[in-house]
Amino acid sequence: MKVVVTGGAGFIGSHFIKYLLKRYPDYKVLNIDKLTYAGNLENLKEVEKNPNYKFLKADICDNVIEDAVDGCDVIINFAAESHVDRSIQEPETFLKTDVMGTFNLLEISRKKGVQRYIQISTDEVYGSADKDYAFSEESPLNPSSPYSASKASADLLVLSYYKTYKTPVIIIRSTNNYGPNQYPEKFIPLFITNAIEDKPLPLYGDGKNVRDWLFVLDNCRAIDTILHKGEIGIIYNVAGGQEKENIFIARKILEYLDKPESLIKFVPDRPGHDRRYSISCERIKDLGWKPEVSFEEGLRITVEWYKNNEMWWKKIKSGEFLEYYRRQYKL
Ligand code: NAD
Ligand code: TYD
Numbered sequence: 001m002k003v004v005v006t007g008g009a010g011f012i013g014s015h016f017i018k019y020l021l022k023r024y025p026d027y028k029v030l031n032i033d034k035l036t037y038a039g040n041l042e043n044l045k046e047v048e049k050n051p052n053y054k055f056l057k058a059d060i061c062d063n064v065i066e067d068a069v070d071g072c073d074v075i076i077n078f079a080a081e082s083h084v085d086r087s088i089q090e091p092e093t094f095l096k097t098d099v100m101g102t103f104n105l106l107e108i109s110r111k112k113g114v115q116r117y118i119q120i121s122t123d124e125v126y127g128s129a130d131k132d133y134a135f136s137e138e139s140p141l142n143p144s145s146p147y148s149a150s151k152a153s154a155d156l157l158v159l160s161y162y163k164t165y166k167t168p169v170i171i172i173r174s175t176n177n178y179g180p181n182q183y184p185e186k187f188i189p190l191f192i193t194n195a196i197e198d199k200p201l202p203l204y205g206d207g208k209n210v211r212d213w214l215f216v217l218d219n220c221r222a223i224d225t226i227l228h229k230g231e232i233g234i235i236y237n238v239a240g241g242q243e244k245e246n247i248f249i250a251r252k253i254l255e256y257l258d259k260p261e262s263l264i265k266f267v268p269d270r271p272g273h274d275r276r277y278s279i280s281c282e283r284i285k286d287l288g289w290k291p292e293v294s295f296e297e298g299l300r301i302t303v304e305w306y307k308n309n310e311m312w313w314k315k316i317k318s319g320e321f322l323e324y325y326r327r328q329y330k331l
Helices: 011-023 041-047 084-089 092-112 146-165 187-196 216-229 246-257 282-286 295-308 310-318 320-329
Strands: 002-006 028-033 053-057 074-077 116-122 169-174 176-178 201-204 210-215 235-238 243-245 264-267
Touching: 002 011, 011 028, 011 041, 011 216, 041 053, 074 092, 074 216, 084 146, 092 116, 092 146, 116 146, 116 216, 146 169, 169 216, 176 187, 176 216, 176 295, 187 201, 187 246, 187 295, 187 310, 201 246, 210 216, 210 246, 210 295, 216 235, 216 282, 235 282, 243 246, 246 264, 246 295, 295 310
Parallel strands: 002 028, 002 074, 028 053, 074 116, 116 169, 169 235, 176 210, 201 264
Antiparallel strands: 210 243
């Protein structure tokens, strides 16, 4: 199988490429990535010499990628601007990449007759869930941030291509991922790396917002399951099934690193901050998938990885990110 992965130098995409090449040694993977601030080829060091892996530095909005995807069977679109706080400050790039980039890939898929177009979406398109309620794939879209609105817009476009052109699409909406190699602007790696450096952990609002955490390798297994067994035209939710309040996670990180709770600093809430995300995922469970990594185990693995890979994240935090971080939190 010849698979085009877009955004493969980012967090989830790079894990998925490594997973796919290991699990299916005869598959060929072309990674198309623009290498924005979030793209990092160091994430792919272990496969860069694999003859079945190729990399193309390109923007998914650009027509030049049309020739590159020639002859591919599947396109899996991970490429996106993915951080909510950045979308609040600079929404335009989110519309360009998340909406227009998806549009460009759908057009290419239609022209080239690819066998599967898989859109990597998010549970955030459903918006905030009331206590004890979980959204299904049929629930209405109700996004809150420019990020989730751009992902919801892309999902609607993807579905329209199925209805109008019979483009063979599938949408995957997963809960929050965590694990090694996640850019340290996101909650878990930001808190781990700040704690290692004895810096404050900026907890938004009352710290009681809830996310459902999915270890990144469990997500790779879910995407693999859907790639091989998923039905065309269908949306699949993928839930970690491990809902936690942010303050619980902040405390666990400090406990694992043997750091004091006084590092937690309550800061003003994020505008439009969704209180809780929760989804059901019976469809993918019917295909035989379930998460295998408990939150405790996944968090320990993640904390250990950041402890042992300071070079990876210190480079990031000392450069462009530091400026952004200073502006954002004035800490
Ligand atoms: P990430 O920010 O770590 O990586 C995004 C990658 O896309 C980077 O390598 C970046 O260089 C690339 N990219 C950005 N704009 C591009 C463009 N115009 N053309 C080509 N490449 C471009 O993101 P992630 O956390 O790995 O998320 C991957 C996908 O999964 C996204 O679509 C995101 O919406 C979705 N998702 C993420 C989570 C999560 O918790 N991280 C949860 C659910 C869904
Ligand atoms: P984040 O990793 O940005 O993912 P998302 O908002 O897309 O779910 O944030 C996860 C949760 O952590 C969310 O409720 C916001 C909160 N958070 C903080 O409290 N402080 C922070 O510095 C960040 C980045 C997030």
